[in-house]
Amino acid sequence: MHKGDVPHGWIGRGQWIPMIGYRLLVVGLISGWLLTVAAPRADELTDLLTGKKEEAATASEQVISAGNSEKDDAKIRKRLQTIYAEIHGLKGLSVRVSGGIVFLSGEVESAATETMALAFARKVEGVVKVENTISVNRELQPRLRAMWGKIVKLAQQVLVGLPLFLLALFILALFWITGRWLAARQGLFRRIAPNHFIAHLLGQLTHVSFVIAGLVMALSLLDATALLSTILGAAGIIGLAVGFAVRDTVENYIASILLSLRNPFEVSDFVDIDGHQGSVIKLTSRATILLSPDGNHVRIPNAAVFKAVIVNYTRNRERRFEFDVGVDTDQDLPAAQSLALRTLLAVTGVLQDPKPLVVVQSLGDSNVILRCYAWIDQMQVDLLKVRSEAIRAVKSAFDHAGIVMPEPIYKVRLFDADALAAASADRDAGVHAGRQPKVRRTADAVKPVATGDVSVDRTIEDKVKASGADDAADNLLSADAAREL
The missing domain is CATH 3.30.1340.30 (Histidine-containing Protein; Chain: A;)
Incomplete structure (x- = not known):
């Protein structure tokens, strides 16, 4: 058997609930008709089988007349x-x-x-x-005769009402078949629905509407509309109980409908959903599937996606990256900022507009932190590659200009005063003998830096396509759906 084949007589997943519901409707219709036809004789049949019946309430108190004859x-x-x-x-x-x-x-x-x-x-x-x-x-014989007479009368009433019942059943079947035929015309619903999921949902609603309309007409024909109220009331109670039992499932289903009507992202968009980062593979009727940068599949329930804060890194072409550089506290900070800025402008992939930015971020224990910002067009170049090249270029430019990026300095305190004084004298003598004066060099020119490959990495994108993201039958993300700004 092939993968797509369906065994004969097999009811697909998700279809058995409607089948049971339809059968219950038919059983209810038959029961209502029988109750309608047999109601006048029901009490007599009960009396015949039980032999007794509860006595009626006693009569109200009466005033006895003084005269009687x-x-x-x-x-x-x-x-x-x-x-x-x-x-x-x-x-x-x-x-x-x-x-x-x-x-x-x-x-x-x-x-x-x-x-x-x-x-x-x-x-x-x-x-x-x-x-x-x-x-x-x-005595048994009179009771049997009475029972047989009542059964004969009941059978006669059933035969008299049988054409009416068959007509009602024909009306219900006609509406059922018509609704099913319309539900199968997915091309009609695709004209007004953004994707297959909504089109299928509209088809199911159409089918159910036709079945309910047929049921109402059939019961009206049998003069048993009161039974419909009973059925709907029971269905409401059952639906409420089932709704509480499968609340999470219903919440996910409704969230899927809302997300499919207005797609917050597209296939291959790199997003962050409540801390889960990855490229979007597909949006199904139950969950959103992401492919993490490590190549792992991340499945997030749609109810959580609908309520989450979503960061879409792919929606805008321009994207900014940043990194920190530490310099010695004795360096000329404006010159270091100017050198870093000119170096960033020379890196392949960094946009000239918006311009890069270098600011003094913080003052550390032994250095000053410069934070560098730059923009790229992520449709043309890869963010990680350009950021790597920018860091390498700034490091090389600082080394060439003599801008010192010091290592952390730690101070050790000794509690022995004599030993501390001797060690301090020895250290001062060694420092004065071997330390070279620090040279402050200016950064007037930027040494050309060889730039590596900064082209866009399509690895994750290819993996997303290989994961079946283009399967329109199972993916609720559609180019025809409205987009959230």
């Missing part, structure tokens, strides 16, 4: 008999009323039917109390 009892009995005669399962109940008290007797199929009979009796005006002597039939 047999005529009123007859009206109550007649009203209840009329109600029970119209309801299946209550036709066989016997009703007797005396003094506003209703006595119910007979046999019913389930506890739910018994509860319903009691509820009707309590609602009739003039009823003071209901005495229940109803018995529930626990």
Whole structure:
């Protein structure tokens, strides 16, 4: 199997989550349709399987009338008999009323039917109390017949609603396929997106939008839009929990989008990101890859890159370097500065504009520090090479002009006074006998200095290209993206 081949039936990394989400949507749609169709019979099926149901709340307290007659009892009995005669399962109940008290007797199929009979009796005006002597039939055969009848009715309702469900499923599939087809048209999204990453993201958002639109239409057709609110609420809760669990991953992903919209650097730019220096290889959807001057790969999460202080050394063509030179405290400092300045101007690669600069940086214990500044065009010459040549040229010019760059002097204190006096006398005698007077020489002319190779070193740049920086499919850095100034 070749590297780019995908095994049959294989779901690529990053695709299994959308697949599971789509399947959950389909399952939710089917469940919603079944709930919509079967809702009217759900209570009856539950009553059939369990055999009982929680009793309703007791009726509110009533004021008992002082007057009651047999005529009123007859009206109550007649009203209840009329109600029970119209309801299946209550036709066989016997009703007797005396003094506003209703006595119910007979046999019913389930506890739910018994509860319903009691509820009707309590609602009739003039009823003071209901005495229940109803018995529930626990025989198997009647229950099986009742259950089978309910199953048949449920199946009939399902068959009646099946065309509507199939139409809703067809609408969802149509929107799903249309969204997927549009998401695959990357050429369309590349016209408005700066790189492949944003184009792919827009395609995924388009696909999800079509799926959601199809789901809403399908549920509306089934009159189950309330189920959509439940699904969205559950999805929101799950998304919130997952967001907290993978907060760093989500932060990196969002940072990748923001960095790809406005690239802070380009491929091969030499940058410093929170102390990590290197040439940019690529910006992926998770991290920024640098190639250090030592040839090592440095991977920095995009969330850290987005929040970091980034120093881009390549953005401007002109770049300044500096180095320090120490001279003796007895030297003529203006002459030494003038010589160093003229030497820098003579070094190949050093720009005449902006001009080099030599300043007195500090006064040391035994020398004076001169700091030299010079500018180069880093597109034409190499910074390290020009800096090396500048240091060598200034050193050679100072040696030729007799400008002393002294070594550090250390003083040693002896605590024996006699030995210290003898040693001091011997040292003074030796110094006066062997020391030559210091000669102060001027620096009127600059001796020509041979300049070495200062051409740009392309080693790191070649390694960056070899690392796959030009792979547009995986690199979010694009020439079409906006640039941060």
